[in-house]
Amino acid sequence: MAASTKRRSPLWARICVGVGAAVLVAGAGTLVTGQALIAKYSDAVTDNSLLDPIQPKAAEAAPPAEESTASIDGPVNMLLVGIDPRDEQTAPLADSIIVAHIPADRHTAYLFSMPRDLRVDIPAFEKSGTGADRTKINAAMAYGSRLGDGKYSAAQGFQLLASTVSGVTGIKKFDAGAIVNFGGFKKIVEAMGGVEMVIDMDVKSEHLKPDGSARDRIPSCQGHHRCSRPYTGVQKVYKKSAKPVHLKAWEALDYVRQRYGEGMTDYVRQRHQQQFIKAIAKQAMSRDVLTNPSKLLGVLDAAGGSLTVAPGSHTVLDWAMELKSLNIDDIVTVNLPGDGIFEGEYLGERFLPEVDGFFKAVREERVPAFLLDHPQFVNAEQE
Numbered sequence: 001m002a003a004s005t006k007r008r009s010p011l012w013a014r015i016c017v018g019v020g021a022a023v024l025v026a027g028a029g030t031l032v033t034g035q036a037l038i039a040k041y042s043d044a045v046t047d048n049s050l051l052d053p054i055q056p057k058a059a060e061a062a063p064p065a066e067e068s069t070a071s072i073d074g075p076v077n078m079l080l081v082g083i084d085p086r087d088e089q090t091a092p093l094a095d096s097i098i099v100a101h102i103p104a105d106r107h108t109a110y111l112f113s114m115p116r117d118l119r120v121d122i123p124a125f126e127k128s129g130t131g132a133d134r135t136k137i138n139a140a141m142a143y144g145s146r147l148g149d150g151k152y153s154a155a156q157g158f159q160l161l162a163s164t165v166s167g168v169t170g171i172k173k174f175d176a177g178a179i180v181n182f183g184g185f186k187k188i189v190e191a192m193g194g195v196e197m198v199i200d201m202d203v204k205s206e207h208l209k210p211d212g213s214a215r216d217r218i219p220s221c222q223g224h225h226r227c228s229r230p231y232t233g234v235q236k237v238y239k240k241s242a243k244p245v246h247l248k249a250w251e252a253l254d255y256v257r258q259r260y261g262e263g264m265t266d267y268v269r270q271r272h273q274q275q276f277i278k279a280i281a282k283q284a285m286s287r288d289v290l291t292n293p294s295k296l297l298g299v300l301d302a303a304g305g306s307l308t309v310a311p312g313s314h315t316v317l318d319w320a321m322e323l324k325s326l327n328i329d330d331i332v333t334v335n336l337p338g339d340g341i342f343e344g345e346y347l348g349e350r351f352l353p354e355v356d357g358f359f360k361a362v363r364e365e366r367v368p369a370f371l372l373d374h375p376q377f378v379n380a381e382q383e
Contacts, residue, residue, distance in 0.1 A: 045307045045308055045309050046308075046309050046310070046311060046316070047155050047308050047309070047310060048310045048311070048312065049155050049156075049159070049310070050155050050158040050159065050162070050177045050179065050308065050310035051159075051162070051173075051174060051176075051177055051310045051312055052159050053159070053163070054123065054125050054126075054127070054144070054159050054160055054163045055123075055126075072175075072314055072318060072319070072322040073104070074104050075101065075102065075103050075104045075365055076100075076101070076102040076175045076176070077099060077100070077101050077102075077171050077173075077174050077175055077362075078099070078100040078102075078174060078175060078176045078177060078178070079097075079098075079099055079158075079161075079162055079165060079174045079176075079177040079178075080096075080097075080098040080099070080100060080177070080178050080180075081094050081096065081097055081098075081141070081158060081161060081177070081178070081179050081180070082094070082095050082096030082097075082098075082179075082180050082181075082182055082185075082273075083095055083141065083154055083179060083180070083181055083182065084181075084182045084183065085154075085181065085183070089150055090152075091141075091142035091143075091145050091146065091152050091157070092141055092142060092145055092152060092154045092157055093116075093138045093139070093141060093142050094116065094137070094138045094140065094141040094157075094161055095116060095138065095182065095257075096113070096116070096273055097113060097114040097116065097137065097138070097161070097165065098111055098112070098113050098114075098273070098274070098277070099111070099112055099113075099114070099165065099169065099171070101362050101367065102323065102326075103365055103367065103368075104365060106322075106323060106325060106326055107326075107330070108326070108330040108331070108332060108368075109326060109330060109331050109332070110331075110332050110333075110334050110362075110367055111274050111277065111331060111332070111333050111334060112333075112334040112335075112336055112358075113270035113273065113274065113336070114137055114165060114168065115137070115266045115267065115270065115338060115349045116136065116137065116138040116266060117136045117137075117138070117266055117348045117349045118136065118137040118168070118338070118348060118349050118350070118351070119134065119135065119136060119137075119341055119347055119348035119349065119350055120134070120135075120136075120137045120140075120164055120167065120168055121133075121134050121164075121167060122134070122135065122137075122139065122140045122143060122160065122164050123160070123163055123164065123167065125143065125144050125159075125160045125163075127144070127156060127159075128143055128144050128145065128146040128147075128156065128157075128160065129146065129148075130143040130144070130146065130160075135348070136348045137161075137164060137165070137168070140157070140160050140161040140163075140164040141154065141157035141158060141160065141161040142157065143157070143160055144156055144157040144158070144159055144160025144161060145157030145160075154179055154181075154308070155179070155308060158177060158179055158310075162174055162177065168359075169359045169362065169363075170359050170360070170362075170363050171359075171362065171363065174312075175312050176309075176310060176311050176312045176314075176319065177309075177310040177312075178307065178308065178309045178310065179307070179308040180306055180307050180308075181306045181307075182253060182257075182306075183306070185253065185306045185307075186249045186250065186253055187249075187302035187306065188299055188302040188306065189249035189252055189253065189280065190248075190249040190302070191295065191298035191299045191301070191302045192280075192283050192284060192289055192295065192299055193288075193295070194246055194247055194248045194249060194251075194252065194283075195246075195247055195249075195252050195276070195279050195280050195283045196244040196245065196246050196247075196279060196282075196283065197244055197245065197247060197252070197275060197276060197279035198241065198242070198243070198244050198245070198275070198279075199238050199239060199240055199241045199245050199255070200240065200271075200272075200275070201240050201263060201268075202237065202238070202239055202240050202262075202263075203237070203238040203255060203258050203261065203264065203272075204235045204236070204237050204238075204258070204261045204262075205235050205236035205237070205238070205254050205255075205258060206229065206231060206235070206257075206258055206259075206260045206261070207231065207254060207257065208235070208236045208250075208254050209233070209234055209235070209236060210234065210235075210236045210237070212236070212248075212250050212251070212254075214231075215231040215232065215233050215234070215235065216231065216232055216233045217230045217231060217232070218230055218231070218232050229260060236251075236254065238251070238255050244279075252276065252280075255272065255276075256269065256272045256273045256276045257269070258272070266349065267335065267337075267338065270335075271333070271335065271379055274333035274379065275333070275379075277331075277333075278328060278331060278333070281328050282328055284299065332371070332378060333378075333379040334358070334371075334377055334378065334379065335376075335377055335378070335379050336351055336355050336358065336377070337351070337352045337354070337355065337376070337377075338350055338351045338352055338355070339352065354374065357370065357374070358370055358374070358377060
């Protein structure tokens with residue numbers, strides 16, 4: 001191929017950079033950082049235990065490990081989870097749960113989110129010693145992460161969360177997965193010099209003042225985390241803008257966390273997180289990053305401290321090569337409609353019945369046809 005012919009960068013790279021996996025940055029027809037560099041960073045963040053089933057068949061001998069192959073056939077489903085741990089003594093909660101579905105033809109990709117308050121059945125998990133429960137889905141990672149003696153493992157928690165998401169969607173197995181720590185992810189965005197994204201509505205920060213410092217806590221909510229809205233005083237405001245606005249790292253992460261205030265819901269927050277994925281991916285794949293070795297290495301170094309990737313039975317390079325023909329603009333963000341459950345008090349969220357049809361379309365490789373018949377499922381903001 002002639003050098004002047006434009007080649008697109010791997011979608012897996014873009015999706016992962018969008019949630020923190022900058023280890024896969026590639027472009028211009030080759031892996032610009034080189035296979036050795038990609039291997040160095042991907043090895044540092046890889047942990048395939050994320051994809052272990054929660055109920056292995058103990059009576060059967062474990063099958064031999066499969067050798068990696070560059071051949072990845074059929075549709076692909078990836079589970080991407082963002083966590084925001086308060087400290088090492090607190091169980092991690094799944095703050096953001098996104099599934100990336102890539103059809104077998106590799107012509108496009110679809111991102112859809114699980115609301116953190118979605119009320120679901122969480123299965124029992126022997127490793128963590130937790131029984132079955134019906135509660136909000138973000139608790140699945142916390143339940144599964146328990147190691148005993150006040151210690152927690154996000155990777156083990158991912159296993160129970162993946163099983164729970166499978167129960168909701170009917171997706172039997174995830175082909176790859178990733179966990180990003182939002183605290184560490186801030187360093188990735190800082191290494192890129194911030195991000196440009198459209199602010200699609202006025203948003204007031206529940207957490208921060210205009211200068212980025214934490215808002216004051218209500219006296220009765222100090223020293224514990226039992227209050228759902230513990231803050232008071234002046235707030236940082238993000239004003240609606242039709243054109244992309246440059247956000248510093250702390251501003252971008254604060255903006256996509258918001259779900260309280262006028263017009264705000266968890267479904268709006270999901271939309272903003274999906275928009276952020278696309279925006280940060282474009283920023284990571286820009287010439288400003290890819291042609292600046294210092295900035296690129298800074299992004300990769302930051303990723304190493306905030307990211308865990310499970311590429312499954314393939315390597316990170318296998319995924320990059322398999323999905324190299326897809327473009328960031330081919331990503332479709334999907335809105336799954338739902339409403340609240342109230343039985344004297346708020347119990348969580350539930351999907352509307354038509355969402356089952358979407359999940360069936362995912363399993364049967366009919367997503368484009370489903371979205372043509374249900375255009376309301378496609379987020380209006382498709383950059």
